[in-house]
Amino acid sequence: MTEIAIPGPEVASDAGLLNRLTRIFGASPFTTLEAARQELAVDRGTFRRLVDTLARVPELRAAVLGGPAGKYWSKTVLPLERAGVIDNIVQRRAVYPHIVALYPGPTCMFRCHFCVRVTGARYQQDAVDSGNAMFASVIDEMPVDNPHAMYISGGLEPLTNPGLGGLITRAARRGFKMDLYTNSFALTDRTLQRQPGLWDLHRLRTSMYGLDDDEYEQTTGKRAAFGRVKANLVNLQRLRASRENPLRLGFSYIVLPGRAWRLLELADFIAELNEVAPHRPVDFLDIREDYSGRPNGKLPPAERAELQDALGAFNERVSARAPSLHVDYGYALHAVMTGTDAELIRLRPESMRPSAHIQAGVQIDLLGDVYLYREAGFPGLTGAHRYIAGRVEPGTALSDVVRSHLANGRTIDPLDGDEYFLDGFDQVVTARLNQVEADIAAGWGDVRGLLR
Ligand code: SF4
Structure with missing residues (x-):
């Protein structure tokens, strides 16, 4: 410095x-x-x-x-x-809560090897209607002073909920700019026709799990998934341009160990999508590095040097082929880009706060359960129930859950492994x-x- x-x-x-x-x-x-x-x-x-x-x-x-x-x-x-x-x-x-995440997906068609969800665990189909009524009540209850106060994610895959579009429209009518995090496997033309409310999104963010069918299959366990996701996104690009819809389109991508040079193919993939609708190029890309399993959250020097080279080459490719793309490198990759050392926060259970931080954010699943941490909201996840602050249901609003969580002074003794929530x-x-x-x-x- x-x-x-x-x-x-x-x-x-x-x-x-x-x-x-x-x-x-x-x-x-x-x-x-x-x-x-x-x-x-x-x-x-x-x-x-x-x-x-x-x-x-x-x-x-x-x-x-x-x-x-x-x-x-x-x-x-x-x-x-x-x-x-x-x-x-x-x-x-x-x-x-400053940010409320809605987790409306009853299931997911992928089984990503790094995902904490319990194989086979899902919400019952008859929970969907009552869950959507509960989400509607939360949308109606939330104060409108912050348009970015809510987003939709998981938990499981949101597009597996047939009422998702209706919830998005409901929130948009109240002035909320809704973001959707999805794997886009179910983002077919049929889904867009059945759920026109998806066009009321502010941003749609697709988590990419590879750049060809083999890579997708290795990561998600699903065959031919890349081809389908790509076809869905090409179609979305065409429709977004022809409808002149303001929806912003982007991606999340995690650089897995040893795969830094795949970033060049990611830039090419985005350039291909841009060619479909040259006047509506892809808007944004969030790149993160997988630090899981690294001692102290640090990269070995050789790997860091390779990552820095690959990021530099990626930057050049983006400048040449997708110059309007906004790239966010996150906390640590930004430092790698600039050749400085950085490490991610590595919290241990003893550093967790027994009362968590309900005023900063919560996650609500289909049952109305209000989770205190973002990675805890999966059905059947061992130990996650201890991080439920309460349940939104008829007669109990989100504000009641917050009030009683704070009034009770409830604390949670963290156990080994809880930091992954x-x-x-x-x-x-x-x-x-x-x-x-x-x-x-x-x-x-x-x-x-x-x-x-
Ligand atoms: S990471 Fe997302 S897409 Fe992959 S299995 Fe988990 S919920 Fe499904």
């Missing part, structure tokens, strides 16, 4: 310490203030002056955000702080809350968390 020129003579004498402070929080955003103070070996008065200066000088703030782990700040921590979510949790306010968002929220509460306990309440 380059040195920051510190404007103003009154802070110039602290320049060295301030640069070190920005480096600490640019590389390790969840450091506690006391740990940072001890690393700088300064007394509390000096440290307070440094923290106050950092909050005041935009160049220093920008240096923290521009650090190797800056995406944690810019993508998640600061937006949550600005929305007051962290304060709501710390002060145990009973408010609507948390996805990247849950992990960031947890790490931030642990940091903020440690800062408050250490007497730094007014400046807790460094940046807001």
